[in-house]
Amino acid sequence: MIELNHVHKVYRGDWVALNDVSFAIGKGEFAFIVGPSGAGKSTLLRLLYIEERPTNGTVVVVGFDTARIKREEIPLLRRKLGVVFQDVKLLPDRNAYENVAFALEVTGVRRSEVRSRALDALGAVGMRHKWDALPYQLSAGEQQKVALARAIAREPVVLLADEPTGNIDEDGAREIVGLLADINARGTAVVMATHDFSIVEKTSSRVIYLDSGEIRGEERSVGGIGHR
Amino acid sequence: MNPGAGYALREGLRLLRHNRALSSISVGTIAVSLVFFGVFLIATVHLGGLIDWFREKVEIRVILDERFRADDAPALEERILSLMGVEQATFVSREQALEELRHGLGEDADVIDILDENPLPPSFRVEVFDAYQSPEHMASLGQKLSLFPGVVEVDYGEPWIVRLSRMVRTLIIVDVVLGIIVAASSIFVVSNTIRLAALARRDVIEIMQLVGATDSLVRSPFLVEGSVQGLLGGTIAAAVTALLYHVTISHLGGEPAVRPELFVLLIVFGTVLGLIGSGFSLRKIV
Ligand SMILES: Nc1ncnc2c1ncn2[C@@H]1O[C@H](COP(=O)(O)OP(=O)(O)O)[C@@H](O)[C@H]1O
Ligand SMILES: [Mg+2]
Numbered sequence: 001m002i003e004l005n006h007v008h009k010v011y012r013g014d015w016v017a018l019n020d021v022s023f024a025i026g027k028g029e030f031a032f033i034v035g036p037s038g039a040g041k042s043t044l045l046r047l048l049y050i051e052e053r054p055t056n057g058t059v060v061v062v063g064f065d066t067a068r069i070k071r072e073e074i075p076l077l078r079r080k081l082g083v084v085f086q087d088v089k090l091l092p093d094r095n096a097y098e099n100v101a102f103a104l105e106v107t108g109v110r111r112s113e114v115r116s117r118a119l120d121a122l123g124a125v126g127m128r129h130k131w132d133a134l135p136y137q138l139s140a141g142e143q144q145k146v147a148l149a150r151a152i153a154r155e156p157v158v159l160l161a162d163e164p165t166g167n168i169d170e171d172g173a174r175e176i177v178g179l180l181a182d183i184n185a186r187g188t189a190v191v192m193a194t195h196d197f198s199i200v201e202k203t204s205s206r207v208i209y210l211d212s213g214e215i216r217g218e219e220r221s222v223g224g225i226g227h228r
Numbered sequence: 229m230n231p232g233a234g235y236a237l238r239e240g241l242r243l244l245r246h247n248r249a250l251s252s253i254s255v256g257t258i259a260v261s262l263v264f265f266g267v268f269l270i271a272t273v274h275l276g277g278l279i280d281w282f283r284e285k286v287e288i289r290v291i292l293d294e295r296f297r298a299d300d301a302p303a304l305e306e307r308i309l310s311l312m313g314v315e316q317a318t319f320v321s322r323e324q325a326l327e328e329l330r331h332g333l334g335e336d337a338d339v340i341d342i343l344d345e346n347p348l349p350p351s352f353r354v355e356v357f358d359a360y361q362s363p364e365h366m367a368s369l370g371q372k373l374s375l376f377p378g379v380v381e382v383d384y385g386e387p388w389i390v391r392l393s394r395m396v397r398t399l400i401i402v403d404v405v406l407g408i409i410v411a412a413s414s415i416f417v418v419s420n421t422i423r424l425a426a427l428a429r430r431d432v433i434e435i436m437q438l439v440g441a442t443d444s445l446v447r448s449p450f451l452v453e454g455s456v457q458g459l460l461g462g463t464i465a466a467a468v469t470a471l472l473y474h475v476t477i478s479h480l481g482g483e484p485a486v487r488p489e490l491f492v493l494l495i496v497f498g499t500v501l502g503l504i505g506s507g508f509s510l511r512k513i514v
Contacts, residue, residue: 049438071443078440089438091431105235106441150439 001027001158001189002048007057008042009213017043019213021057023216027034030184033193035210041193044210045162048191049081050074064155068203079107082151082159082188086166088143090135093154096122096146097131101148121153122146141172145179152183159183161192165199166185172187232445240452243425250421251457257417258461258501259468261410262494267471268406270486272399277485279392288366290373291381294322298350304376308352311372313360315387318353321345349380363393411501414461418454418505426450426513433514447510451503458502462495469494 009018012090017040025031033041047051047059050066059066072134090099100118109117122128125145135143144164151159161180167172177192181184183188194200200207209216238252244251290308301319308317320328325348330337356369370382426433437445470491 004514074441075437075442078438081440083438089431089435091435103439106436107439108232154439179444 001025001029001062002191003058003060004044004047005058007047007054009040009047009052010055017213018054019046021210021213021215023079023208023215023218025158025189028184028187028189030181030205031119031192032203032207033096033191033204033210034194034197034200034207035216037195038212039195039210040213041195041210042162043213045160045193048158048160049078049083055170060144075107079122079154080157081086082154082156083209084144084147084151084159084161084164086163088135088147090143090147090150092135095134095155096127096138096149097134099135099146100150100153104153107154109154117153118149121149124152125149139172141168141175144168144172144176148176148183156188158189158191161190163194164192165194165196232448235445236295236398236448236452239449240456243429243449243453247421247425247428250424251453254421254502255461255464258458258498259271259464260413261413262462262465262498263468263472264409265406265497266465266490266494267347267408267472268399268467269404269490270473272396272403273486275392275396275399287384288356288370288373289355289383289490290354290376290379291383292350292352292378293378294349296350296378300378301352304352304378307355307376308373311369313357313365313369314354315357316355318355320413321349322348322350322351323377325349325351334468336338353500384420410497413507414458414498415505416458419509421457422450422454422506423513426510427452438512441513447507450510451487451506454502454506454509456502458498458500459495460498461502462498465498466491466494 004024005019005022007018008016010016019035021040021044027107033044035041043052047054047066048061050061050064050069053066055143061077062080064073069077088204090096091098091102097118098120102115104117105111113150119128119131124129125148127142127149130138133142135146138146145166158179165176168176173196180190180192207219210220298321300321305317305319308314323346326340326346329348330340333340353370354373356366360366360369368385370384373379374382377378433446473484482508
């Protein structure tokens with residue numbers, strides 16, 4: 001599903017953001033990438049949706065090798081992914097429904113299907129009742145749920161979440177992580193990056209620790225932060 | 229209709245409405261530049277037409293000595309006809325010349341009766357085949373004719389034609405230069421308008437790319453916006469130019485020589501410039 005082999009990412013000639021990173025994430029898996037700010041988490045995710053290319057090493061995502069993928073193929077890859085961010089990136093002049101429907105309309109989903117799929121996605125994150133609210137009328141947590149609905153409306157194979165709880169209070173954050181778990185339970189692999197160690201303290205999911213661009217440890221079992 | 233095309237059109241027209249103020253600057257610039265271009269094109273067409281008109285009348289007037297006798301005319305005619313490119317040579321006696329003048333003056337012919345004697349010299353009218361009407365050949369013909377006995381002067385409309393064709397040639401160069409300036413300025417203005425429109429909608433572009441919209445779909449509304457600006461500018465220019473032309477023709481009289489295709493050309497030109505301008509601005513953004 002996702003495979004990184006000895007990936008290096010160097011910015012502006014000399015800043016090493018990722019140093020020899022290798023790991024694989026399987027179909028339907030849930031993985032946290034945890035590390036302090038500046039560790040390279042966002043860079044890692046950007047490599048996965050090919051916003052960036054690795055300086056060295058190979059990245060393979062849902063069958064596309066990023067070293068060989070052509071520019072015209074990137075949209076095809078992204079249609080198999082869902083991505084959410086700390087700043088939710090909702091379009092401010094469109095309501096919740098329109099934001100979700102837009103993503104479907106511009107990726108070739110038939111008009112007759114857009115409506116039901118957008119409403120289903122909003123339902124899956126518990127936001128169907130607020131379908132006509134504009135982003136500014138929603139709380140940060142609710143905005144993130146709409147963004148999640150947009151990301152899953154195409155039923156992606158992998159969902160990438162970069163600090164999705166960054167702007168949200170503790171309860172809201174727990175709710176978002178719960179939704180990610182629900183989405184994962186329906187078969188979508190989820191990769192969530194966060195600097196918030198408390199979120200992963202009690203998780204039973206896989207946790208990859210990243211610091212200064214290097215993998216510092218990994219955990220798969222139930223329990224706290226465990227080994228380093 | 230292709231759903232992508234529907235999206236492009238809908239969003240493109242929405243952009244145009246949203247950026248009314250900026251768009252009208254684009255449209256205005258294109259319209260004004262194309263009016264200038266159109267006016268020069270029309271001037272070129274008309275001058276070119278004038279040349280053809282002159283060219284049809286190309287004839288050389290060989291003025292003869294007053295004492296030239298009509299008996300010698302056939303011999304000279306033969307020599308003239310032997311020159312390359314000469315189609316016909318007609319002797320015009322002094323009397324015939326006076327008669328022609330009288331005819332040409334019409335009602336004012338009375339003035340001729342005031343004259344004691346006929347002031348007109350005998351002459352030959354020499355017509356030249358179309359293919360031999362180049363300025364160079366006309367000059368060499370004139371040179372040869374002037375050497376024949378009894379010839380006083382060789383008179384041909386050539387300098388006029390030469391001057392005219394030089395003017396037309398200059399005008400065509402002006403047209404090309406003007407066309408380039410019009411194209412460059414229109415592309416410049418449209419690309420700036422579209423760049424601003426695209427920057428204002430960076431969030432939409434970012435989302436589209438993120439969810440997997442193709443680059444061409446991301447660009448399409450902006451290409452529509454730019455083309456429509458060009459189309460509007462071109463249409464306004466065509467209408468204004470056609471109106472100016474109509475007014476000028478009806479004031480000065482004369483035959484309209486310009487075909488309607490010229491105005492269609494202005495519209496097409498404007499649209500293409502709009503398209504190129506918007507495509508240009510998007511290269512750096514999408
Ligand atoms: N586009 C960029 N150009 C230069 N340096 C960058 C760029 N993006 C990130 N970096 C640097 O790379 C390092 C990792 O950044 P990032 O991946 O955003 O970390 P994280 O998401 O874990 O906070 C940081 O030191 C950051 O300053
Ligand atoms: Mg980050």
